[in-house]
Amino acid sequence: MLIAALERQIFDFLGYQWAPILANFLHIMAVILGIFGTIQYRSKYLIMYAVWLVLWVGWNAFIICFYLEVGHLSQDRDFIMTFNTSLHRSWWMENGPGCLVTPVLNSKLAPEDHHVITVSGCLLDYQYIEVVSSAAQIFLALFGFVYACYVSKVFLEEEDSFDFIGGFDSYGYQAPQKTSHLQLQPLYTSG
Incomplete structure (x- = not known):
């Protein structure tokens, strides 16, 4: 799960997608805490890891809806993925399998520090690569959620049934009897 999150983080960094970068960073931290736990x-x-995985599934469902443009979501809104700091582009848009990228020279549509391109010949459009990546993350998160719930249940049962040496079970610890009083005597006498 950590390797899949790191892979996704790398490709989001290459595409300057700041919202997914932040979400991936939080996910990597949660996975590390889950491993530590x-x-x-x-x-x-x-338990915290399991709660995070619920949020992670929601985020990935949003990513799927975003790239498939479900409802009012549109990829034309740059502020959703980049916090309006740069042009939003999935790295897979230009580097997908079989994609042929052609720059459009002297375009007035792009700012000075950006370029306009046309992409053709892709075997699989970048939207579907992003959707498959998010679907894989959801699958891994569901597996991780079941694992985290099961293992935390086992740990909690072990904590409840743990009997430490000299504990309060019926065989180990016996309360002192109050029937007699002991007279304390000094061990050394000065003389």
């Missing part, structure tokens, strides 16, 4: 037997970290 598993190794250290910390059910609270696993």
Whole structure:
């Protein structure tokens, strides 16, 4: 799961997509905490990881809807993915399998520091690559959610049934009897 998140982070960095970069960073941190919770037997970290995965599934569902332009979502709105700091482009738009990129010279549509391109011949459009990537993230998150819930349940059951040495079970600890009083005597006498 961590490798898939790192892969997605790299491609979002290449496309200057700041909202997904931030979400991926939070996801990577949550995965690391989930791994730490598993190794250290910390059910609270696993529960937090499971809660994050619910949010992660929601984010990836949004990404799928965004790239498929479901409802009022449109890829023409740059502020959604880039916080309006740069042009929004999926890295896969220009670098997809089989894509042929042709720059449009002397275009008045683009600002000075950007260029206009035409993309043709792609075997798979970039929208579908992004959708498949988000769908894979959802699948991994659902698997991780089930894992986190199961393991945290096991850890919580172990904490409840743990009997430490000299604990309060019926065989180990016996309360002192109040029937007799002991007279304390000094061990050393000065003389």
